[in-house]
Amino acid sequence: MKIAIVGATGLVGRNIIKQCEQLLPKEIEYHLFASSKSAGKSLKINDQDVVVQELNSKNIKEYDIALFSAGGDRSKEFSEYFISQGSYVIDNSSAFRMQDEVPLVVYGINEDQITTTTKLIANPNCTTMGLVMALKPLHDKFNLNSITPVAYQAVSGSGTEAVNSLKKEELLDKESLLENKDTFYSRPIARNVIPLAGNLTENEYSDEEMKIVYESRKILDIPGLLVEPSNARVGVVTGHGVFCSAVFEEDVNIEEAISVLNNFEGVQYWSDTLATPLDAEDNLNVLVSRLRIGLSNTRILNFWCVSDNLLKGAALNAVQIASYLVKK
Ligand SMILES: NC(=O)c1ccc[n+]([C@@H]2O[C@H](COP(=O)([O-])OP(=O)(O)OC[C@H]3O[C@@H](n4cnc5c(N)ncnc54)[C@H](OP(=O)(O)O)[C@@H]3O)[C@@H](O)[C@H]2O)c1
Structure with missing residues (x-):
């Protein structure tokens, strides 16, 4: 299984990495994205160094899940690329939260809103x-x-x-x-x-x-x-x-x-x-x-x-x- 973390170098992204280490199986392969200024830096996940890539359409491959926390503009521009390559997108920005067809999910309250056709899931405001x-x-x-x-x-x-x-x-x-x-x-x-x-x-x-x-x-x-x-x-x-x-x-x-x-x-x-x-x-x-x-x-x-x-x-x-x- 492959997971992409978009905005991996940010406050939310770094916490996403920690939570992935805690909650997800260790064998998952991670792909990290941020702006051009962070490209080439590396971050540790499960004791492995993973190089950060610049977020651009050419770098986006097939993943199972993409976790977005790079601001609403990046979510609007790039989530579709990930979805078209077969990935679920879980988005931390406010870009899609109020769209009727997008479930706004608080785990523990309404994860049953995720259906077999859901590809994009919005994470609510903090x-x-x-x-x-x-x-x-x-x-x-x-x-x-x-x-x-x-x-x-x-x-x-x-x-x-x-x-x-x-x-x-x-x-x-x-x-x-x-x-x-x-x-x-x-x-x-x-x-x-x-x-x-x-x-x-x-x-x-x-x-x-x-x-x-x-x-x-x-x-x-x-x-x-x-x-x-x-x-x-x-x-x-x-x-x-x-x-x-x-x-x-x-x-x-x-x-x-x-x-x-x-x-x-x-x-x-x-x-x-x-x-x-x-x-x-x-x-x-x-x-x-x-x-x-x-x-x-x-x-x-x-x-x-x-x-x-x-x-x-x-x-x-x-x-x-x-x-x-x-x-x-
Ligand atoms: N902070 C919170 O409590 C909170 C809670 C809920 C939701 N959110 C949402 O989560 C998102 C990130 O918040 P944050 O607090 O983590 O912000 P942050 O610390 O400023 O981090 C922003 C992240 O976005 C990346 N980024 C910025 N411009 C980019 C670009 N052009 N291309 C690719 N990546 C880019 C940054 O990469 P570089 O390091 O390379 O610049 C960094 O990884 C926002 O949409 C925010 O509304 C935040």
Whole structure:
């Protein structure tokens, strides 16, 4: 079996390599792709050096699965080449997520959306992914009507350049930070919270906020789910946190809610320790804490969830899907 990793040198790509080592059979042959600047470098997979190739149409051969994390433009331009050579494509970008015929898969929730004719599978947005993992067992128990998520998105969600910017900004004092023009985001991110993640769209909500709206409806299969999102960017390297107020059709019960969360593979409820991004980093689980019944209504649950945006939010989910395809 042959697997291609497109964007192998990036934050997500390097985590995909680690997850492939953990979750997939050792005998798989890997082919790595990135931009021309990385061509010729080598990366280790299962203790073997694999040379990175430039992503261009001439280099694309037959593979069983291609895992894409090289940005939406590369997904749009090159996924078809891989598919036409017989490969499944699992795409981490937002390029195809909202196309009706493309399954938007969170492994553990809706991998049954992959059918015999599926060739392209979209991996959801990193903030949505952690949130829906917490919502799914609660929805199955109490029937979800609406959510008001407030997300605190980490810097690694924006890629290598953003993390490098944070590291440089962390060396500056307050005055220099506020004057500094050489920043990845529109405002300083070190020791800071920017009340906007992503780019504003026509309706004044950001694209990151609208991804939560559309993607949570599609993944949970609740077309009428009401979503009121607000996303901030925080000066944290890894681990997206979300405070969510969720309204259900039925009255909720804390013990039952904790029980269904803990019984859902990939989710842990932390009752004694507050789960933070530092706890989530390198953790394969989505961590939930601070579960409370609504003050105004007994059909409301308020909670905090946090997960590693590079793992369940990207690489882990993509490789879990690949592992599912390998076993199919
Ligand atoms: N970071 C997250 O938490 C997260 C979560 C979910 C989804 N995603 C998505 O995953 C993708 C990658 O994110 P990332 O955080 O890994 O970004 P990143 O660290 O900036 O890495 C980008 C990768 O894309 C490659 N690339 C860039 N331009 C290319 C080109 N013209 N041809 C071929 N390869 C090219 C880069 O190769 P070089 O090293 O050679 O430049 C690198 O391997 C994005 O679509 C992002 O939206 C990210």
